[in-house]
Amino acid sequence: MILDGEVVQLVPLSIKHVPELTLEARDKEIWQFLPYGEVTTEEKMSNLIRFWLKRAENGVDLPFTVIFRESSKPIGNTRFLDINWQHKSLEIGGTWYGKEYQRSKVNTECKFLMLQYAFEALECIRVQFKTDILNERSQKALERIGAVKEGILRSHMIRNDGSYRDSVFYSIIIDEWEGVKSRLVEKLGQ
16 A cells, blocks of 8 residues: 655565665764664664564555655654554554654655545544653644643653653544645645
């Protein structure tokens, strides 16, 4: 499955994307709030992609490579994770982009494409997001698109440095989708 936008195309994640993704991932700041450690070598990128592909085989994740349409090159990853088919819910996360593509239309369009697919094709009733309590930029971005802050899970995860991470949870439910969709379309200028 491919999700097409004006700025990006989301294509199934593949091991063939390792070299180009590794080049985009070399800025260590990208990995500051993600639970994978610094994925700045081809070996680490290959291991991470193989892990996500294994989860995809088990039906709980659906990972994508983000392709920047202007250059046709891979610039990051995002995925549906913890897919719960019975309860029609999933999470969008594990998202990262090369430094050059942050704070651009890339993330807005990725979220729009994924939310549209989740609500309109998969018929989800709930899409959730979680972020490190220290990642204020991510929290503000989620609030800008219309996600509702649900609360904080204390000591939810262990960070790579061994400290305990509180996770802030957000969601969008089916009843909110049309409003969120309108807001995203407006932001994208479509």
